[in-house]
Amino acid sequence: MRTLIIIIVMLTAWIIFNANTQVNNDGWVAPASYDTLKNPFANNEKAIAEGKKIYESTCWSCHGITGKGDGPAAAATNPKPADHTSDKLLSETDGALLWKITKGKGQMPAYEQLFSKQQRWKLVCYIRELGKNQTVK
Numbered sequence: 746m747r748t749l750i751i752i753i754v755m756l757t758a759w760i761i762f763n764a765n766t767q768v769n770n771d772g773w774v775a776p777a778s779y780d781t782l783k784n785p786f787a788n789n790e791k792a793i794a795e796g797k798k799i800y801e802s803t804c805w806s807c808h809g810i811t812g813k814g815d816g817p818a819a820a821a822t823n824p825k826p827a828d829h830t831s832d833k834l835l836s837e838t839d840g841a842l843l844w845k846i847t848k849g850k851g852q853m854p855a856y857e858q859l860f861s862k863q864q865r866w867k868l869v870c871y872i873r874e875l876g877k878n879q880t881v882k
């Protein structure tokens with residue numbers, strides 16, 4: 746019986762260890778089917794403004810007010826919140842960002858329940874806007 750418990754404990758530790766290394770090393774890639782989705786609000790000024798409102802109430806604590814991933818709660822996350830102005834992010838499709846906001850990962854919350862799909866698209870619009878502001882130097 747004791748041996749069995751030791752085996753179970755070790756197995757659990759091994760599974761947790763592997764799950765952790767996966768969170769740290771794995772790239773986070775959205776299903777390819779999302780890459781072809783079209784943002785219904787692309788370049789829509791009103792949608793950008795609405796996305797900004799949500800971003801500045803819900804997302805900034807981790808991602809920072811300018812989207813650099815340096816919000817006050819960022820110190821407590823591992824990995825760090827994504828920099829929404831980075832080249833990596835700029836290279837992703839709108840659909841991929843929508844999927845990530847919808848599903849979440851680790852400490853990045855899933856917003857499928859909290860925000861409607863339209864609101865999530867508007868957040869994508871605003872993230873694009875953050876990227877534009879940063880690249881104009």
Ligand code: HEC
Nearest residue numbers: 773803804807822824825826827842845850851852853868
């Ligand atoms: C509690 C902290 C926290 C909050 C709040 C948060 N995020 Fe995140 N976010 C993260 C972390 C951490 C990651 C990185 C996850 C990973 O790569 O494992 C992330 C990643 C992302 C990504 C993926 C970027 C990439 O590299 O592709 C997007 C998009 C994103 N967040 C959008 C949002 C939006 C929009 C909101 C608000 C509605 C939000 N996040 C709120 C912590 C947070």
